[in-house]
Amino acid sequence: MASDLRLTVLGSATPYPEAGNPCSGYLVSGGGTRVWVDAGSGTLGALQRHVRLDEIDAIWVSHLHADHTADLLTAYYGLLYADVRLDAPLPLYAPPGTADRLAGFLTNGERRSPVEEAFAVRELDDGHRVRVGALDLTSREVAHGMPAFALRVEHGGRSLVYSGDTAPCAGLTELAAGCGTLLCEADGDAGDGVHHSPEDAGDTAAAADVRRLVVTHVGRAVAPGDAVTRAAARFAGPVAYAAPGAVFPVDEGAARD
DSSP states (O other): OOOOOOOEEEBBSSSSSSBBBBBBBEEEEETTEEEEEEEEETHHHHHTTOOOOOOOEEEEEEEHHHHHHHHHHHHHHHHHSSSSSOOEEEEEEEETEEEEEEHHHHHSSSSSHHHHHEEEEOOOOTTOOEETTEEEEEEEESSSSOOOOOEEEEEEEEEEEESOOSSSSSSHHHHHOOEEEEEEEESHHHHHHHOOOHHHHHHHHHHOOEEEEEEESOOOOSSHHHHHHHTOOOOOOEEOOOOOOOOOTOOOOOOOO
């Protein structure tokens, strides 16, 4: 039976939302399990087109820049003070220091805001592994000038890798090796030390021998179609753009020669 692992793009804009395109956020689902991956500005609203906040099984966050985390703040209020009822805090896999960063923003008096009542925060490290429902999640540290991680999700023999934000690095290439779909950011210029360029995304996909590349987090000065063309010049497999609302079944994509 084919795996039902799939990626739904909630938003892919950087460094602030566009009209009709939230910042970085994705819904990864398979085997009845749903994980919200990155929580950039506007992605909580987009998430609810597909699933209620109390129907996701976990949140995973690549790094603590606002265009990947800002909607954790509104999710906090949703989880504790609205119509959501949780049996236990929602698992949140995120870089070290996340709980205190959230509390620092949310606290408005002498008492620290009860972040841990909303989120069961589990700090990531290089090689972190966890099983969430039917999904196996592996995180690797990547090169973004701050604590930052890439993610590999596996289910039913299929695999999706998300770069987070990073310059080309061995950690990402190793994590992505042989995966079905690589979701790779393309926000930078070659050699900037903190991001992939579209060409870098193609090179990483080729080096990792992935089956399909999806470019995301494309810089505002580059048209998405141009980013796809530039990445495709370096990678022989299928290349697509992570348009908001797009759905990519991970078990699809032409096999490579």
